[in-house]
Amino acid sequence: MAAANDTATLGPLDSFVGYHMRRASARMSVDFHAAMAETGIRQVVFGVLSVIAANPGINQGQIGKVLGIQRANMVSLIGELTDAGYVSRTTSPEDRRAFVFQLTDRGAAAFADGLARIRLHEDRLLRDLSVGERETLVALLKRIQASGAD
Amino acid sequence: MAAANDTATLGPLDSFVGYHMRRASARMSVDFHAAMAETGIRQVVFGVLSVIAANPGINQGQIGKVLGIQRANMVSLIGELTDAGYVSRTTSPEDRRAFVFQLTDRGAAAFADGLARIRLHEDRLLRDLSVGERETLVALLKRIQASGAD
DNA sequence: TATTGTTATACTCTATAACTATA
DNA sequence: TATAGTTATAGAGTATAACAATA
Numbered sequence A, B: 001m002a003a004a005n006d007t008a009t010l011g012p013l014d015s016f017v018g019y020h021m022r023r024a025s026a027r028m029s030v031d032f033h034a035a036m037a038e039t040g041i042r043q044v045v046f047g048v049l050s051v052i053a054a055n056p057g058i059n060q061g062q063i064g065k066v067l068g069i070q071r072a073n074m075v076s077l078i079g080e081l082t083d084a085g086y087v088s089r090t091t092s093p094e095d096r097r098a099f100v101f102q103l104t105d106r107g108a109a110a111f112a113d114g115l116a117r118i119r120l121h122e123d124r125l126l127r128d129l130s131v132g133e134r135e136t137l138v139a140l141l142k143r144i145q146a147s148g149a150d
Numbered sequence C: 001t002a003t004t005g006t007t008a009t010a011c012t013c014t015a016t017a018a019c020t021a022t023a
Numbered sequence D: 001t002a003t004a005g006t007t008a009t010a011g012a013g014t015a016t017a018a019c020a021a022t023a
Helices: A011-015 A017-036 A043-054 A060-067 A071-083 A105-125 A131-147 B011-015 B017-036 B043-054 B060-067 B071-083 B105-125 B131-147
Strands: A087-091 A099-103 B087-091 B099-103
Touching: A011 B043, A017 A043, A017 A105, A017 B017, A017 B043, A017 B105, A017 B131, A043 A060, A043 A071, A043 A099, A043 A105, A043 B011, A043 B017, A060 A071, A060 A099, A071 A087, A099 A105, A105 B017, A131 B017, A131 B131, B017 B043, B017 B105, B043 B060, B043 B071, B043 B099, B043 B105, B060 B071, B060 B099, B071 B087, B099 B105
Parallel strands: none
Antiparallel strands: A087 A099, B087 B099
């Protein structure tokens, strides 16, 4: 019958925030990785770069905490960044268990380049949204994040 | 309480829609799966259930198309639903290559139960957002999805 | 005893390519 | 030749548990 030829509908799924969030997030991820392909920097790795840039001398556990990354998964992320020469890792003088991090010059350049790429990527993908609408969106997303942040 | 608790900042990452989308989406997913744990129905599987419910007689490829799921990945999803007795699969009378699907009575009951659980889950997680804000959020997310939908 | 970072591992989710049977 | 569904497989992404060094 008709359903076989028309575009299918989502049903009640269409009313759920979670469904549309998952689809929109996936779409943005695909576009992000396309925009960053030449740099080899993935979403999560860029996040680590940004946190180190904003908090020089931060340690591994603190980076993971603010970004919601498990300690075990931080290891390879940090490894990528040190292997690429983007961050320097030194033992903390205050706690010899911990490593503290800073961007290298190369890392700062890669970060700046990444920022520019991501701004273009978001401008392209969100070109139908006004600046005010983007701010509204970010504000709503932050409130979801904050609402039950244990 | 003297120390360790200046929380690190995100840096420029904080201004990106994509970052907050990814975090908020991940959070909603975790809560979704907790809410649905007793049913064993995952996010994607519930989506398939909803599309079949709304489009009885739809075939596998069409379900995947509307939900953005690859043909290859539809196979096990459909398998889960037929194994659970939630959907009936019959060869299409019009195209013997294709299967068409309908909810069984059990499937309709599971779908209704799932809907109720998800509504509670979203009401709980989004309790700090007004109804109008949720609608705004969904509308913005849909526009991201639609903007470059090839 | 608790914490920082590490290793090993497993599970989910999604993507690609090659196959079959129908069209 | 093209399409619907299938199989096999690989790659991210994330989660848990146990361990060493240090606090």
